[in-house]
Amino acid sequence: MAIRLSAATLSDLPATVTAPGYDRSVLTPGIVHFGVGNFHRAHQAMYLDTLFATGRDHDWALVGAGVFAGEAQGRAVLEGQDWLYTLVEQEAGRSAARVIGSYAGFVPPADGPAIVAQLADPAIRIVSLTITEGGYFLDSNDAFDAAHPAIVADAAAPDAPKTVFGLMLQGLRARRDAGIAPFTVMCCDNIPHNGAVTRRTLTGLARLSDPAFADWVEGNVAFPNSMVDRITPATGEREREILRTEFGVEDGWPVFCEDFTQWVLEDAFPLGRPALEDVGVQFVPDVAPYELMKLRILNGGHAAIAYPGGLMDVHFVHEAMEHPRIRAFLRKLEETEIIPNVPPVPDTDTAAYFDTIEARFSNPKIGDTIRRLCLDGSNRQPKFILPTLRDALKAGGSVTGLALESALWCRYCAGTTDSGAEIAPNDPNWDALQAVAIEAKARPRAWLEQRAIYGDLADAAPFAEAFGHWLRLLWADGTEATLDAYLAG
Template structure:
C-alpha cells in the first residue's frame, strides 16, 4: 500500500488501452510525456492513448526489467525549494523486449498504435556537421542494405510503416520529443532519407502521408542515482527501483499535426501553435545555452551540483551577463512571451537546491550540443556585428574542460562520444587555439571568423595562464 501522502493513478488502469509506442523510456520521457498522459487519464480523457515502451539497445533491458517488476509504474517526485510532492504514474501499460526488432515492428503494425514517439537524445538522429541527415552513417547504411532486419530506431519505424501499409492500415504519426531544433522535420528527414536507400517510391509516400509534428519540450530532469532512491524511501516511504525526480516546471509546445488523432493534451496544459520555431529557439538558446554557460566553469572548478554552481557568484554573474548581452539579443520575438522574464525564471530553476542535477550531466555530449545551442548564436551575432566576447569565452571554457584536467589537477572523466578526439585537439589548442576552432563538425564557418577566433584565443590563453576564476573576473570587469 502506498502512503496516503503519495498520489496514485486516479483511474482504473485495466481500462486503459494502447495508442502510443515510445522509443527511449528514460527519465525525461517519464517526467514529461508520460506525466502529461497520467494527468489526462486522471481527468477522464483519452484512455485509449496509453504508452507501450520500446528500445533498440540491449542496455535498455535493465530499465525495462525494473519497470516490469513494478507493473510499469513510476514514482515521479516534483521538487521545488519549498515543497516536494510524489505521485505514482500509471500511463505505461507494456514494454516490448528491447532490441527485439520483430516484436517492435509487429506492435507498430497494429492499428491501435496511432503515434510513435521518440526520446533518443540529440545524438540519435544521424546528423552531419551541418545538421543534415547523414545517409553515410554505418548504422543507416546497414539498415538501408537490410531493411527487413533493422537495427536502428529509424529502421524499425520504417519497417513498422511498411508493415502497416501491407496490412492496409493508415500510417501513424511520428513525434519526436527530443531537444533539437525542428525535431519533427529532422525526424522526417531521417526516415525519408533512410527509405530512399532501399525504396525511393515508399520514401515519397512517407513524405506525403506521414505526420511529423515539431515540438518544444522542457523540464529539468536529472539522472536517477541511489541518492534519489534513498530520498524517496526516507521522505515518502516508497521503494522504487527507478523513480524520476524533476522540477515542478514543465512546458510542451506542439504543432497540431497528427494523421490519426491525438490525446486531448490541450486539457492538461500543452500549448498547440501553428509554428513552434520561436518557442523552440528561445528555449534552445536561453535555457540550453545557459546550461552550457555554467557547465564548463563548474566542471573546471570541481563543482558537483548545478545549484552549487549557481551559488558561486562568478558563475552566476557570468551566466546573467552572457544571457543579457549576447544570447537574449539573438532570440527573435516569441508570441506572448517576455524573453527577459523567461531568463529570470530559468535562473530560478537552475538554482533549485532539491533537483540534484549535476554539472557532469550538463557537460555531457558537448560535441553534439555546442553546435545546436551555442554555435548558432555565435553565427547570428557575427552576421549582425554584435558582441561575441562572452560566447568566445564559453567556447574556450569547453575547450579547456576537454583537456581532461580540472583546476585542481584532477582528471576529468570521459564525457562525450568523441572524447578521445576532443582531448587530443584541446591539448593541441593550448599552443595553437585555432586547432580547436578548425573542428568543422562543431564550428563550421564560425571557426574561421577572425573576430571570433581572436577572442577565443585570448580567453583560452587566459584560462591556461591565470585560471578559471581570474578569467571570469576579467570578463565581468570589462
C-alpha cells in the same frame, strides 16, 4: 519499512504519495515511445497520467521501445513494478510524490520483430521519440548524414534494421502493405525544428534503399514540431534513498524533477491524439519561436554554467548558481549575446523568461549535476551555442562571451580541472576531443578546425581571435580569473 511499488501495493501507499487516479486495467496502447528515460517519464508520460485521471482517452496508453540492449535493465525494473514508477516534483520549499501509471508495457529492447509488430498494430497512432540530440544522424550542417555507419548498415539491410529509424520504416511499410494508415511521428527531443529533422532522417534513410517508399513516407506521415521543457536529473542512489526515507516507497527507478514543466506542440495528428490541451499542453500553429527561445536561453544557459562549474570542481547545478562569478557570467552572456539573438516570441517576455530560468537553475532540491550538463558537448554545442554565435556574427554583434563558453568547453575536454583532478570521459567522442583540446593549448585554432562541429566558424576572425584569447587565459590563470576578466569587460 518502505512499501515496494507494484500494482498490488497501490492501495497501501502512504498518504503523502498520490496513486494513479484511474483504473489502469482499462488502459489500451495508443503510443509507442522510443527512449524511455527520465525526461520522457517526467514529461510526456506525466501529462498522459494526468489526462487519464480526468476519465478520458484511456486508449492512448504508452508502450516503451528501444534499440539498445542496455535498456533492458530499466525495462526489467519497470516490469517488476507493473510498469509503475514514482515521480517526485521538487521546489525549494516543497516536494510532492505521485505514482505514474500511463505505461501499459515495454517491448524487449533490440527485439526488432517484436518492435515492428507493435508499430504495425492499428491501435498505435503515434510514435514518439526522446533519443537525445545525437540520435538523429546529422552532420555539422544539421543535414542528414547518409554516410553514418549505422545508416549505411540499415540501408543495406532494410528488412533487419538496427536503428530507431529503420524500425519505424519497417513498421510503416507493414502498415502500408496492410492498408493501415501511418502513425504520426512525434519528436520530443531538444532539436531546432525537431519534427522537420525527424522527417529528413526518416525519409533520407528510406531513400537509400527504396526511393518510391521514401516518397510515400514524405507524403503520408505527419511530423509535428514540438518544444519540451523540464529539468530532470539522472536517478541514482541519492534519489532512491530520499524516496524511501521521506516518502516510504521502494522504487527501483524513480524520477525526480523540478515543478516547472512546459510542452508546446503543433496540432498535426491525422489519426487523432489525446486531449493534452486539457492538461496544460499548448497547441500552436508554429512552434519555432518557442523552440528557439528555449534552446538558446535555457539549453544555451545550461552549457554556459556547465563548463566553468566542471573546471572549478562544482558538483551540483544549484551550487554553480551560488558561485557569484558563474552566476554573473550566465547573466551577462544571456543579456548581451544570447537574448538579443532570440526573435520575438508570441505573448512572451524573453527577459522575464530568463529570470524564471535563473530561478530554476538555482533550485537546491533538484540535485542536477554539472557533469550531466557537460555530457555530450560534441552534439549539444552545435545545437545550443553555435547557432546563436552564427547569428551574432551575421548581425555584427558581440561574440566575446560565446567565444569564452567555447573556450571553457575546450579546456574541460582536456581532461583535468583547475585543481588537477581528472575529468572522466564525458562525451561519445571523448578520446578525439581530448587529443585536440590538448593540442589547442599551444595552438587554439586546432580546436576550431574540427569542421564536423564548427563548420566554417574557424574562419570567422572575431570569434577565432576571442576564442584563442580566452583559452590562453584559462590555461595561464584558471577559470575564476578568466571569468573575472570577462565580467570586468
